[in-house]
Amino acid sequence: xxxxxxxxxxxxxxxxxxxxxxxxxxxxxxxxxxxxxxxxxxxxxxxxxxxxxxxxxxxxxxxxxxxxxxxxxxxxxxxxxxxxxxxxxxxxxxxxxxxxxxxxxxxxxxxxxxxxxxxxxxxxxxxxxxxxxxxxxxxxxxxxxxxxxxxxxxxxxxxxxxxxxxxx
Amino acid sequence: xxxxxxxxxxxxxxxxxxxxxxxxxxxxxxxxxxxxxxxxxxxxxxxxxxxxxxxxxxxxxxxxxxxxxxxxxxxxxxxxxxxxxxxxxxxxxxxxxxxxxxxxxxxxxxxxxxxxxxxxxxxxxxxxxxxxxxxxxxxxxxxxxxxxxxxxxxxxxxxxxxxxxxxxxxxxxxxxxxxxxxxxxxxxxxxxxxxxxxxxxxxxxxxxxxxxxxxxxxxxxxxxxxxxxxxxxxxxxxxxxxxxxxxxxxxxxxxxxxxxxxxxxxxxxxxxxxxxxxxxxxxxxxxxxxxxxxxxxxxxxxxxxxxxxxxxxxxxxxxxxxxxxxxxxxxxxxxxxxxxxxxxxxxxxxxxxxxxxxxxxxxxxxxxxxxxxxxxxxxxxxxxxxxxxxxxxxxxxxxxxxx
Numbered sequence: 001x002x003x004x005x006x007x008x009x010x011x012x013x014x015x016x017x018x019x020x021x022x023x024x025x026x027x028x029x030x031x032x033x034x035x036x037x038x039x040x041x042x043x044x045x046x047x048x049x050x051x052x053x054x055x056x057x058x059x060x061x062x063x064x065x066x067x068x069x070x071x072x073x074x075x076x077x078x079x080x081x082x083x084x085x086x087x088x089x090x091x092x093x094x095x096x097x098x099x100x101x102x103x104x105x106x107x108x109x110x111x112x113x114x115x116x117x118x119x120x121x122x123x124x125x126x127x128x129x130x131x132x133x134x135x136x137x138x139x140x141x142x143x144x145x146x147x148x149x150x151x152x153x154x155x156x157x158x159x160x161x162x163x164x165x166x167x168x
Numbered sequence: 169x170x171x172x173x174x175x176x177x178x179x180x181x182x183x184x185x186x187x188x189x190x191x192x193x194x195x196x197x198x199x200x201x202x203x204x205x206x207x208x209x210x211x212x213x214x215x216x217x218x219x220x221x222x223x224x225x226x227x228x229x230x231x232x233x234x235x236x237x238x239x240x241x242x243x244x245x246x247x248x249x250x251x252x253x254x255x256x257x258x259x260x261x262x263x264x265x266x267x268x269x270x271x272x273x274x275x276x277x278x279x280x281x282x283x284x285x286x287x288x289x290x291x292x293x294x295x296x297x298x299x300x301x302x303x304x305x306x307x308x309x310x311x312x313x314x315x316x317x318x319x320x321x322x323x324x325x326x327x328x329x330x331x332x333x334x335x336x337x338x339x340x341x342x343x344x345x346x347x348x349x350x351x352x353x354x355x356x357x358x359x360x361x362x363x364x365x366x367x368x369x370x371x372x373x374x375x376x377x378x379x380x381x382x383x384x385x386x387x388x389x390x391x392x393x394x395x396x397x398x399x400x401x402x403x404x405x406x407x408x409x410x411x412x413x414x415x416x417x418x419x420x421x422x423x424x425x426x427x428x429x430x431x432x433x434x435x436x437x438x439x440x441x442x443x444x445x446x447x448x449x450x451x452x453x454x455x456x457x458x459x460x461x462x463x464x465x466x467x468x469x470x471x472x473x474x475x476x477x478x479x480x481x482x483x484x485x486x487x488x489x490x491x492x493x494x495x496x497x498x499x500x501x502x503x504x505x506x507x508x509x510x511x512x513x514x515x516x517x518x519x520x521x522x523x524x525x526x527x528x529x530x531x532x533x534x535x536x537x538x539x540x541x542x543x544x545x546x547x548x549x550x551x552x553x554x555x556x557x558x559x560x561x562x563x564x565x566x567x568x569x570x571x
Contacts, residue, residue, distance in 0.1 A: 009205070016201055021194040034196055038204050045208050107190035114187075129191040160183050 008048045011058050012041060018059075018130045019066050021111075025126040026070045028115040036073050040066045060136045063127060067140060113162050121155030128152050199421055206418025285490035286339055288570040290532045292460075292539055292562050300518075300548075300555040316555050320548055321517040322508035328523040328542070330497040332451040335525065335563060336489040338538040343367065343390050343483060348379040351392070351483055355420055379483060382536050386460055387529045389536065390485060392422075395478035402474045409434065413441040413469035416476045424467055425484070427454050431464075443467040445482070447527050447538065455525040455540065462526070462543050462558030487538075493565040497523075500542040503561045518557035520546035525563065539564055 019040055024033035044065050051061055114125055120141060127137045138148035300316045343351075348367035349359060357370035357377045367390075370377040378393045403412045410430035417423040427446040432439055445466035446454035456464045467481030495503070504520065511517065526543040529536060540563035547554050562569065 012205065012208075013201075016204070017195045018191075020196045020200075021191045024194050025191070030197070034200060037196065038207070041204060042208060106186075107193055110186060110190045111194055125187065126191075129187045156180055156183060156187075159187075160179060163183065 005048075005051060005053050006058065008045060011044075011048075011062065015059065015062050016041065019062060022063065022066055022126045022130040023070055025111050025114045025129075026122060027073065028112050032073065036066070036069050040069045043069065056139075057136065059132060060139060063130065063132060063136070064140055067123065067127075110163075113159060113166070116162070117155060117158060120151060121158055124148065124152040124155045125159065202421065203419045206423055207415055209414075283334065283491045283493075284568055286337060286488075286535075286537070288568060289337060289492070289537060289539060289564055290530050291569050292528050292530050292541055292560065300557050316516075316550055316553075318550075319509045319512075319515050320557060321511040321515050322505055322520055322544075322557070322559065323517050323546075324501050324505060324520045324544070326521045326523055326544075326546075328497040328501060330452075330500075330525075332449065333493060333496075334491040335449050335452070335455075335494050335540040336447070337492045337540070337564065338447065338487045338489045338527075339535050340389070340485040340487050342382055342534050342536065343485060347485075348381075348390075348483070351379060352377055355422070382529075382531050384531050387531045388459075389529055390483040391480060392483050393478070393480045394420075403476065408432065409439040409441045409471050410443075412471055412474060413443065413467075413476070413479075416469060417467065417479065417481075422467075422479070422481065422484070424481070426466075428466060429456075429464075437473045439471045441469045441471065443469075443481075449525060449540070452525055455527050456543075457538065458526045458528055458541075458543060458560070460528065460560070462545070462560055492540075492568055494540060494563040495565055500561050500563065504542070504544050504559050507559065507561075516548045516550050518546045518548035518555075520544040520557065520559065522546070526560070528560065 016037070020033055020037045023036045023040070024030065027033055027036065040062070044062055047065075051058070056064075114122055116122075117125070123141060124137060127140060128134070132140070134148045134152070135145045137152065138145045141148060141151070143151070300320065345362065345367050352359065352368060352370040355370070355372065355377060357372045360369045360371050360376070362368050363378070366378050366380045368379050370379070375394050375396065379390070380393075381390050382388065403415050407415075409432045413430070414423055424443055424445065427448060428443040429446065431442040431444060433442075442464075443466045444464040445457040447457065449455050457466065458464055467479065469479045470477045500523070504523075509515065523542050523544045526541055527538045528541050530539050542561045542563055544557075544559040544561065546557050548557055549555070
């Protein structure tokens with residue numbers, strides 16, 4: 001094992017939840033998110049021997065794999081299918097009527113709205129709120145750090161408009 | 169995670185905080201983490217897993233600080249257990265770690281006690297009539313040939329090297345119906361009934377589960393039995409039957425947390441996978457769990473193609489352990505030879521050529537024990553048929569046994 005490369009299991013435990021949340025924000029459906037997350041870590045597990053920490057951070061490396069896996073998923077299933085699943089999985093109050101779960105329902109609704117944003121905006125929000133720096137977001141989206149910041153802020157504004165519109 | 173970068177207004181800032189919280193709390197369902205880890209481990213060759221287990225063991229020993237010998241022994245028992253987790257395909261994410269996430273059941277690490285802490289131990293019920301099987305049939309096969317039940321004289325020609333003078337004894341509390349219900353709940357099963365002889369019968373959407381307590385004779389620990397499994401429940405993974413069995417068990421948080429060795433018997437598209445259970449013994453290595461005939465056992469999973477059809481295994485229970493003095497190798501050999509009947513005309517003589525430390529279950533009411541024994545093995549021939557001879561000798565020093 002290379003000295004500056006942590007054991008894969010450490011990465012797995014540290015990033016599984018974040019990668020899942022990132023994917024979930026893209027696809028909307030929990031079952032699709034699990035399938036894609038599983039694919040991400042299977043791929044990463046196979047490729048970890050070739051990972052070189054001096055070139056990138058483990059987080060950026062994993063999120064790159066996750067982003068590619070998500071794009072592959074959309075290519076395979078088509079945007080229409082994605083939208084159908086997103087709408088299908090819109091949280092409703094009946095899912096969990098207890099008052100304690102209200103916040104969770106609100107979060108699910110927000111994630112579903114993120115999933116409806118245009119691809120780059122969705123990516124910018126999901127990557128940023130999964131813990132990546134703007135530099136890392138920019139590297140993944142193939143733009144500068146400043147451009148990533150601008151893209152992110154536009155995405156948040158777009159999301160706010162969607163939320164406000166649906167609240168009316 | 170973050171404060172908003174240059175927030176333009178309070179609404180945007182609030183939305184960013186909401187996004188932080190949403191991403192922070194969006195996580196996969198409980199159990200997914202360990203299921204996926206098990207699947208990933210199952211894609212690796214067994215040799216690679218064994219190597220990792222060994223490296224983990226060596227590393228842990230290197231990192232152990234200088235402490236009194238008793239503490240070293242305690243650490244080693246735990247380390248061996250940890251190595252077992254890795255080889256079993258579970259790693260730190262197996263049932264041992266799921267205990268911390270609340271997704272697993274009854275998989276606490278061994279609690280170590282002082283030497284002889286369980287008091288005098290009941291003796292293993294190993295003395296029975298002869299039921300030796302021919303070598304030509306699989307030892308655990310239902311089609312094994314007829315047993316030989318006559319007297320057999322014993323001769324020892326092997327070598328038993330033993331460098332340890334103590335070995336751990338493991339103890340569990342007899343589970344209650346409440347324990348069984350909790351176990352079933354961890355599988356996602358609901359109680360249906362409590363049939364006679366069982367702690368409970370449970371049902372999920374895909375299969376039924378029966379849980380029973382300790383069986384007196386032949387001695388068996390509390391166990392679960394899963395069947396029938398839905399015809400749609402196909403394991404989608406690469407690997408052989410043993411990997412499929414591990415994935416199937418892992419997906420239900422039932423992957424063994426103990427050291428195991430898989431045995432696979434294949435017939436057409438049907439396979440029986442037995443994950444033989446082993447216990448770690450400091451200074452010795454791993455010792456198999458055997459039944460009262462000396463046959464290894466653990467979890468059994470039946471497969472038809474990629475579809476599991478049934479699974480039976482020990483209910484996960486918390487084990488306590490305490491070291492006990494054991495007899496020497498010479499004393500074990502003397503004991504096995506002393507059990508040999510006086511040779512009479514026509515009495516076959518079994519040549520015992522190998523011996524190993526094993527564990528067997530000793531049922532004792534509220535608590536039952538896994539106690540060390542020596543298993544001597546060899547063969548003999550009667551009327552042209554060669555039979556396997558196994559003899560179990562209790563290993564715990566007689567002064568620490570109640571009978």
